[in-house]
Amino acid sequence: xxxxxxxxxxxxxxxxxxxxxxxxxxxxxxxxxxxxxxxxxxxxxxxxxxxxxxxxxxxxxxxxxxxxxxxxxxxxxxxxxxxxxxxxxxxxxxxxxxxxxxxxxxxxxxxxxxxxxxxxxxxxxxxxxxxxxxxxxxxxxxxxxxxxxxxxxxxxxxxxxxxxxxxxxxxxxxxxxxxxxxxxxxxxxxxxxxxxxxxxxxxxxxxxxxxxxxxxxxxxxxxxxxxxxxxxxxxxxxxxxxxxxxxxxxxxxxxxxxxxxxxxxxxxxxxxxxxxxxxxxxxxxxxxxxxxxxxxxxxxxxxxxxxxxxxxxxxxxxxxxxxxxxxxxxxxxxxxxxxxxxxxxxxxxxxxxxxxxxxxxxxxxxxxxxxxxxxxxxxxxxxxxxxxxxxxxxxxxxxxxxxxxxxxxxxxxxxxxxxxxxxxxxxxxxxxxxxxxxxxxxxxxxxxxxxxxxxxxxxxxxxxxxxxxxxxxxxxxxxxxxxxxxxxxxxxxxxxxxxxxxxxxxxxxxxxxxxxxxxx
Numbered sequence: 437x438x439x440x441x442x443x444x445x446x447x448x449x450x451x452x453x454x455x456x457x458x459x460x461x462x463x464x465x466x467x468x469x470x471x472x473x474x475x476x477x478x479x480x481x482x483x484x485x486x487x488x489x490x491x492x493x494x495x496x497x498x499x500x501x502x503x504x505x506x507x508x509x510x511x512x513x514x515x516x517x518x519x520x521x522x523x524x525x526x527x528x529x530x531x532x533x534x535x536x537x538x539x540x541x542x543x544x545x546x547x548x549x550x551x552x553x554x555x556x557x558x559x560x561x562x563x564x565x566x567x568x569x570x571x572x573x574x575x576x577x578x579x580x581x582x583x584x585x586x587x588x589x590x591x592x593x594x595x596x597x598x599x600x601x602x603x604x605x606x607x608x609x610x611x612x613x614x615x616x617x618x619x620x621x622x623x624x625x626x627x628x629x630x631x632x633x634x635x636x637x638x639x640x641x642x643x644x645x646x647x648x649x650x651x652x653x654x655x656x657x658x659x660x661x662x663x664x665x666x667x668x669x670x671x672x673x674x675x676x677x678x679x680x681x682x683x684x685x686x687x688x689x690x691x692x693x694x695x696x697x698x699x700x701x702x703x704x705x706x707x708x709x710x711x712x713x714x715x716x717x718x719x720x721x722x723x724x725x726x727x728x729x730x731x732x733x734x735x736x737x738x739x740x741x742x743x744x745x746x747x748x749x750x751x752x753x754x755x756x757x758x759x760x761x762x763x764x765x766x767x768x769x770x771x772x773x774x775x776x777x778x779x780x781x782x783x784x785x786x787x788x789x790x791x792x793x794x795x796x797x798x799x800x801x802x803x804x805x806x807x808x809x810x811x812x813x814x815x816x817x818x819x820x821x822x823x824x825x826x827x828x829x830x831x832x833x834x835x836x837x838x839x840x841x842x843x844x845x846x847x848x849x850x851x852x853x854x855x856x857x858x859x860x861x862x863x864x865x866x867x868x869x870x871x872x873x874x875x876x877x878x879x880x881x882x883x884x885x886x887x888x889x890x891x892x893x894x895x896x897x898x899x900x901x902x903x904x905x906x907x908x909x910x911x912x913x914x915x916x917x918x919x920x921x922x923x924x925x926x927x928x929x930x931x932x933x934x935x936x937x938x939x940x941x942x943x944x945x946x947x948x949x950x951x952x953x954x955x956x
Contacts, residue, residue, distance in 0.1 A: 442470050443586055450590035456598035460492035463590070471580050472573070474498055474548060477566040478555075478591060479506075480599070486513050488542060488564065491598065498568045502544025512541060519554065520561040525581050526552040549575050551584045555592040562599070565591050631671065632812050637805025640935070641668065641797055648795045649675035654747065656732075656792045657770040658931055659799030662849030665770040666728065668799060672768055673726040681725030686718050689734035696739045697755050701746075707756020717754065719746060723763045732792065733773035733784060740785045747791050767792070774930065777917060798931035802844040802851060809851070810836050816852045817867060820859035827864045831855075835869040838878045902940050905933070906947070914947035 449462035456478060464476050478492040488506045508516065515537050519526070528539050528550045539550060542564065549569035555562050567584050569576055576584075634642045648655055649672050657665040666685060673683045691699050698708075702717030718727055735743065746752050747767060751760045769792050778784035802809065813831045821828040831839070835858075844850055854872045861868035870876065908922040915921045916930050923930040937944070 439470070439583070442466060442583075446587065447590050450594040451597075453594070454597055454601050456492045456594050457494070459591075459594035459598075460494040463587070463594075464494040467583075467587075471567075471576075471583060472570060474568045474570050477501065477543065477568060478563060478595060479542070479566075480563045480595065481516075481561050483561065486510070491563075491595070498546050498548065499571075500545035500547060502540075502542075506542065508541075512537070516542075517561060520556070523554065523556075525585055526550075527576060527581060528552065529575060547571065549573055551576050551581060553584055553588045555588060555595055557592060557596050557599075562592060563595050631667065632815055633805060633808035637800065637808040641799055644795070644797045645672055645675065648672065648797075650677065652766050653794045654766070654792050655768045655794075656775075656796045657768065657799060658775075658796055659770075659772065659929070660801045660847055661772045662847035663799040663801055664848050665799060666730065668797065669726070669728040669768045669770065673728075673766075676726070676766070678725050678766060682722050683726045683728065684718055684722045685728040685730060687730045689731035693736055696735070697742065700739070701742065701752045701754055702757075702761075703755035704757045707754070711756070714754075719752065719763050719765055720761065722765045724765075726766045726768060729767060729769045731771060732769040733771040733775055733778060737783075737785065740788050744785065744788045744791060747788075774917065776930075796931065798929060798935065800932060801929075802847045804928070804932065806840055809839050812848065812851055813839055813855055816855035817859065819852075820856050823856070824859060826859055826862075829859065829862055829864065829866050831867050831869060834878055835867055838869050838873060838875065841878065842873060898940070901936070902942065905937065905940070905942055909942070909944055909947040912947075914944040916944060 445466045446463050449466060450459050453459040453462060460476050460478055467473070467476075475496055475498045476492070476494050477490065477498070479488040480491045481488055486508045488508065490501070490504045493501070519537060526537070526539075539546070539552065542552075543550070543566055546568060548571045551567040551569075553565050555565055565584075565588060567576075567580075567587075631638060631642065633639075645668060655669075655672060657668055659665060669685075670683060673679060686699070688696075697703075698711075698715065698717065700717050700719060702715050702720055703711050705711055705714045729743075742752065746763075746765075750764065751762050753760055775784050775789055775793070779786045779789050810831075813836065817830050818828060820826070839851070839854075846853070854869070855867070858867040858869045858872035861871050870878070905922070905926070908925045909916075912920060912922045912925060916923055916933055918924065921930065923933045926933065936942075
């Protein structure tokens with residue numbers, strides 16, 4: 437095989453394989469037809485850690501090869517970089533030590549002739565290639581030196597491909613770790629898991645999710661803390677055309693007031709003390725995806741103005757910048773606060789409220805979807821067993837009764853914490869639900885609850901609920917919201933009350949008339 441044919445074959449093998457070990461093995465086989473040698477050794481140079489790492493040896497490891505990783509002194513690193521800059525082949529033992537460089541420091545006690553060349557990624561030193569001769573050979577020829585000189589570029593390409601593969605693997609591992617952390621936080625096995633309660637307590641919520649997911653309309657999630665707003669926001673994203681784009685969550689209440697603009701919209705280098713480099717804000721990072729603005733009611737008024745501009749035309753400027761930036765971002769906002777009341781009190785901009793509340797979705801508290809508690813408890817018990825490395829223990833009937841009797845001010849988040857605590861207290865022998873709840877016995881059922889209804893005069897649940905809501909509206913003169921409204925009297929969210937009134941055909945205006953209050 438002539439020299440040009442050999443070189444083409446070497447380039448083919450360098451570009452064909454992704455891993456450097458495979459490239460080195462294939463190139464060694466091609467090279468053996470042109471020159472006599474014992475092995476090829478490739479070492480990656482880590483400039484930040486000041487060390488060399490062996491990444492490929494083909495076809496076999498030579499006697500005396502040093503450890504896989506070799507730290508370099510500052511003096512050795514300086515001499516090595518100087519040698520790289522001159523791009524010369526180091527011929528051992530013909531040249532012996534080379535400008536203060538010691539082959540034994542770089543490769544160990546290999547007692548054989550070697551040809552050593554530097555591998556560059558662009559202009560940056562990336563690694564070293566050593567062609568190790570046979571032990572009984574005095575030195576390589578000048579023809580061998582020229583051939584090895586031609587090997588440096590294809591080996592540099594192979595090393596760069598391998599480095600990119602490693603970086604991609606690292607990013608993939610980080611993404612998988614983040615995914616596992618997210619799934620553990622959300623209490624799910626995979627992103628495609630069915631949402632517990634989708635056909636029962638959350639049926640109305642999921643119907644609205646399906647209606648809005650495929651559009652780009654802003655969504656406002658309303659509900660108490662711990663009701664699963666982030667889970668619903670992610671579900672909207674996953675069922676939308678933006679599913680392959682980023683989903684980023686921002687807790688508006690956790691950002692210091694002076695950093696809100698920088699975090700949301702980014703900043704230019706030098707725009708303020710400590711801005712040592714240009715920073716992309718959340719909106720830029722969420723481009724072509726979904727930005728989940730949690731606790732939107734915590735944003736100060738001045739930040740609300742700039743947020744409104746982005747929602748209106750999709751443009752903004754970084755802090756310290758003078759050029760508009762355009763983004764394509766869908767916003768899903770969430771709050772546990774009554775934004776309409778905040779608007780009336782001047783704490784939230786009315787125009788931003790109208791912009792965000794294009795499609796509101798109310799998430800009911802756990803006490804309003806008690807039918808989901810057994811399934812949720814079993815789900816969290818399975819998650820706790822995995823997280824804490826304990827045998828799986830599912831809640832008993834007594835445990836379920838105890839959970840159903842509790843009022844759950846912290847909603848699903850509190851339920852998950854109670855089951856975790858019960859699993860830890862049980863230590864694999866069972867779930868200590870009563871201890872986790874801080875009670876000694878399951879509350880008994882009252883006598884009135886055990887009375888059997890008499891046929892013909894027992895009202896349906898809807899009839900009882902209608903009468904109860906109408907009585908509350910009558911006492912509050914038709915007012916729904918506020919401290920003196922019917923929602924507060926009934927102990928439910930105003931959005932829940934309005935929804936139930938619509939379903940039952942109850943008109944609040946009727947009760948204002950009955951009490952002599954003007955409808956206006």
